[in-house]
Amino acid sequence: VTFRLPPLLAVAALVLAAACTPGTGGGGGGDGKSFEFWSFSGINQKVSADAYRAKHPDVEVKLTEVGGSTETAQALTTALAGGKVPDLVLIQGDNLPKFVEQPQNFVDLRTLGADGMKGDYLDWVMKQSLAKGGEVLGIPTDVGGMAVAYRTDLFAAAQLPTDPEAVSALWPTWDAFIETGKRYKQATGKAFLDNAATSVFYQAVNQVSEKYYSDAREVVYDRNPQVRAAFDLGIKAATSGITAGQTSFEAPWSAGLAQGAYAAVAAPSWMLNTIRSTAPDTKGKWNIAKIPGGAGNWGGSYLAIPKRAQNPQAAWNYIKEMQSPQGQLEHFARAGALPSTPSVYQDDKLASLKDPFFSDARTGKIYTDSLLGLKPFYIGPDSATIGQEFLNAVINVEQSGGDPATAWDDAVRNIKTAIGK
Amino acid sequence: VTAVAVTLTPVRQAPSPPVASRTARGLGERLAPYAYIAPFFVLFAVFGLFPLAFTFYVALFDWNPIGDHVFIGADNFTRMLADARFWNAARNTVSIWFLSTVPQLAFALVLAHVLNHARLRFALFFRMSVLVPYVTSVAATAIVFAQLFDRDYGLLNWLLGLVGVAPIDFVQSTVGSQVLIATMVTWRWFGYTTLLYLASLQAVPREVFEAAAIDGASSWQRFRHITIPSLRPVIVFTVVTSTIGGLQIFTEPLLIASGSRLTCGTVRQCQTLTLFLYEQGFGQFEFGYGAAIGVALFAMVVVIAAVNYLLAGRIRADR
Numbered sequence: 180v181t182f183r184l185p186p187l188l189a190v191a192a193l194v195l196a197a198a199c200t201p202g203t204g205g206g207g208g209g210d211g212k213s214f215e216f217w218s219f220s221g222i223n224q225k226v227s228a229d230a231y232r233a234k235h236p237d238v239e240v241k242l243t244e245v246g247g248s249t250e251t252a253q254a255l256t257t258a259l260a261g262g263k264v265p266d267l268v269l270i271q272g273d274n275l276p277k278f279v280e281q282p283q284n285f286v287d288l289r290t291l292g293a294d295g296m297k298g299d300y301l302d303w304v305m306k307q308s309l310a311k312g313g314e315v316l317g318i319p320t321d322v323g324g325m326a327v328a329y330r331t332d333l334f335a336a337a338q339l340p341t342d343p344e345a346v347s348a349l350w351p352t353w354d355a356f357i358e359t360g361k362r363y364k365q366a367t368g369k370a371f372l373d374n375a376a377t378s379v380f381y382q383a384v385n386q387v388s389e390k391y392y393s394d395a396r397e398v399v400y401d402r403n404p405q406v407r408a409a410f411d412l413g414i415k416a417a418t419s420g421i422t423a424g425q426t427s428f429e430a431p432w433s434a435g436l437a438q439g440a441y442a443a444v445a446a447p448s449w450m451l452n453t454i455r456s457t458a459p460d461t462k463g464k465w466n467i468a469k470i471p472g473g474a475g476n477w478g479g480s481y482l483a484i485p486k487r488a489q490n491p492q493a494a495w496n497y498i499k500e501m502q503s504p505q506g507q508l509e510h511f512a513r514a515g516a517l518p519s520t521p522s523v524y525q526d527d528k529l530a531s532l533k534d535p536f537f538s539d540a541r542t543g544k545i546y547t548d549s550l551l552g553l554k555p556f557y558i559g560p561d562s563a564t565i566g567q568e569f570l571n572a573v574i575n576v577e578q579s580g581g582d583p584a585t586a587w588d589d590a591v592r593n594i595k596t597a598i599g600k
Numbered sequence: 601v602t603a604v605a606v607t608l609t610p611v612r613q614a615p616s617p618p619v620a621s622r623t624a625r626g627l628g629e630r631l632a633p634y635a636y637i638a639p640f641f642v643l644f645a646v647f648g649l650f651p652l653a654f655t656f657y658v659a660l661f662d663w664n665p666i667g668d669h670v671f672i673g674a675d676n677f678t679r680m681l682a683d684a685r686f687w688n689a690a691r692n693t694v695s696i697w698f699l700s701t702v703p704q705l706a707f708a709l710v711l712a713h714v715l716n717h718a719r720l721r722f723a724l725f726f727r728m729s730v731l732v733p734y735v736t737s738v739a740a741t742a743i744v745f746a747q748l749f750d751r752d753y754g755l756l757n758w759l760l761g762l763v764g765v766a767p768i769d770f771v772q773s774t775v776g777s778q779v780l781i782a783t784m785v786t787w788r789w790f791g792y793t794t795l796l797y798l799a800s801l802q803a804v805p806r807e808v809f810e811a812a813a814i815d816g817a818s819s820w821q822r823f824r825h826i827t828i829p830s831l832r833p834v835i836v837f838t839v840v841t842s843t844i845g846g847l848q849i850f851t852e853p854l855l856i857a858s859g860s861r862l863t864c865g866t867v868r869q870c871q872t873l874t875l876f877l878y879e880q881g882f883g884q885f886e887f888g889y890g891a892a893i894g895v896a897l898f899a900m901v902v903v904i905a906a907v908n909y910l911l912a913g914r915i916r917a918d919r
Contacts (some may be wrong), residue, residue, distance in 0.1 A: 261665075281664070427859070431752050570866075579772040581867070
């Protein structure tokens with residue numbers, strides 16, 4: 180076997196060398212109109228790209244769905260470090276700070292005319308893509324907002340109300356939400372919620388006025404009582420027996436969603452698309468209620484143009500047209516992701532839109548309401564790592580029988596090891 | 601170790617320079633052999649030697665792939681030695697190696713002994729079919745096994761449920777996840793090891809076995825006193841190769857833990873050293889720290905290779 184190795188290795192190396200030859204396959208060609216676009220899956224950028232293509236037949240949008248949002252950010256990092264970069268890339272909000280810290284890798288969108296558009300977007304969303312020197316690195320495409328999607332048929336079977344007003348009234352607070360879950364569990368013997376980690380902790384921790392960093396940009400995750408309170412809620416839900424213990428977006432979670440293994444799931448606006456495509460047979464069985472605990476936001480993404488992009492102008496043309504308030508409003512009607520441009524929140528097209536998949540829920544109104552009174556907090560370069568470690572700690576209690584009493588201290592210790600502070 | 605084997609082999613195979621070259625044939629003739637072997641060495645230098653050397657260099661830096669590279673000396677190494685995650689990964693690597701190597705080698709020994717039996721019918725068929733898991737793609741194996749062992753929808757838990765056992769969450773428990781990975785590794789490699797043993801066994805004259813049988817030795821006695829001693833060198837060889845392979849277990853842990861792949865579970869219950877390296881290098885993009893972990897792995901492989909060299913020397917001396 181060893182003797183066969185060298186030729187094989189050499190062949191593999193040759194193939195590698197051929198595949199890595201630089202300068203081939205320039206993104207979208209040299210006509211300056213076409214461009215290469217990296218997005219992530221589950222967010223349905225395809226409908227936007229198709230709409231743009233339909234309006235501009237001479238433009239070719241080469242859309243690649245790299246993977247999940249994290250994989251896309253990893254691929255982008257690798258590409259920026261020394262590979263072929265796309266002309267346009269979608270970056271999820273949690274992954275953005277690490278890129279904002281290194282603005283030299285991206286086109287300052289002010290040079291293409293972003294100054295004229297900056298004012299169109301929610302101030303706290305726009306701020307997150309501004310670098311130290313005021314460079315505009317990304318244009319926000321959407322915000323999540325917050326809500327709870329629930330199964331009306333399963334709620335009815337558990338003698339719970341099904342009307343969104345009445346359901347929202349069941350849970351003004353997270354404690355009331357957990358109590359509702361216990362009622363459901365008692366009536367049906369089945370899980371109420373997909374999991375405690377994302378559907379409780381991750382929601383509650385995004386309803387705070389200060390999160391892992393203070394407004395002075397200092398790391399405060401270990402001494403911020405609001406984070407601690409959200410974490411304790413997550414642990415309380417995890418140990419209450421009301422969850423299915425399924426990690427969000429994984430295969431068993433998807434199977435459970437389609438099979439009604441749980442009756443409720445925290446659903447920011449972009450999640451509606453996920454539910455629709457994961458469980459198409461459940462059409463009409465869902466409705467949407469208010470999130471417990473008040474205003475907050477989960478998710479939202481940005482479009483950025485890498486510095487070495489070959490067709491920055493073509494990419495910018497796309498941003499300018501599709502991310503204008505009107506463009507985002509149209510995307511909302513097509514795909515359901517909430518616009519980041521407040522000027523359209525009162526627009527009748529948004530306020531009156533009903534989603535038949537979710538029993539004609541007035542999604543536009545529900546999600547814009549969830550942003551009212553939101554208190555923006557600073558998201559720092561280590562926010563994603565800190566959030567992941569806290570999530571892991573809740574999952575460990577929920578799924579692996581970890582000790583709830585030591586969960587907080589364990590999480591804080593793990594974060595200190597990971598980020599060194 | 602593989603690198604060394606790879607470099608030396610072509611040298612042995614290269615044609616010896618012609619004797620007459622000193623006179624008329626000239627320089628071209630003398631250089632030709634080197635030109636023949638050059639492609640391999642050039643590629644090896646580019647894809648093997650350079651990355652290896654560069655890893656040692658990067659390990660001395662706080663290296664942000666899209667930002668600054670700050671020289672920090674040995675800080676990555678001191679941090680690593682104080683990092684509980686590193687020792688956890690090292691522990692997991694050793695225990696997964698142990699859980700997979702011991703059953704694998706024992707199983708392969710017995711199987712080779714059986715397959716070497718003189719009266720076995722369809723021997724060729726059996727000998728070839730043990731190799732099937734080895735040619736199956738490791739990713740496919742990992743995905744299928746992860747599904748078999750799934751908590752809610754897995755075949756194994758369904759069978760356990762039939763006899764009244766509550767579902768076991770293999771992936772989320774330390775022992776369960778490591779057993780799952782060890783099972784996959786064993787499944788994948790036992791056939792290859794069996795064939796190595798079998799090949800070596802066939803070099804033992806059949807008369808030895810027959811004479812022992814005539815003298816009244818039982819099958820176990822023949823296994824204990826003929827099979828195992830005659831396989832000693834190849835057993836040492838397989839222990840060493842499986843140890844080096846065990847240090848590199850990566851795909852299986854990466855693919856089984858849903859939700860937290862890079863850590864193989866929320867509390868890193870089955871994260872191996874190579875996966876820890878990958879998490880730090882390509883998940884957190886701490887290239888310097890990832891490189892330092894790579895250097896540590898390299899050191900471990902060198903130590904094991906040295907032990908192998910000494911052991912092999914003693915076995916040769918014994919004979």
